[in-house]
Amino acid sequence: MGILDKFKSNKAARDKARQASDAAEKKANERTGGKYEQQIDTGQQQAERRLGMDRDRPDQP
Template sequence: MGIFDRFKGHGQHRAKAMSDAAEKEVNEKTGTKYTGQVDDAQQKIEGAMGMDRDRPEQQ
């Protein structure tokens, strides 16, 4: 069981909140050096899990 398998058992809203929290933590740990790559990875993971959403560009 992978870390993202846990998202499937939760409601869509909670899974998105968890995904956003993970993205925020990774960005903090890396000093926002890889923000673009982290965002791309998050979108791919969410898409693979059927959690596609329209996302405004992050600054």
């Protein structure tokens, strides 16, 4: 079992990572004045998808 598999199976870690991702998105939008909001959002979604944290999917076990 790889480290990403352990991460995907740990709901508390996913929740904490999601909160960190949201905070980073908010901070980046504040620093850029919202100028790159769409690009930041796209990057956040791609990063979360690669980590198995898709927001549109129900929580996994």
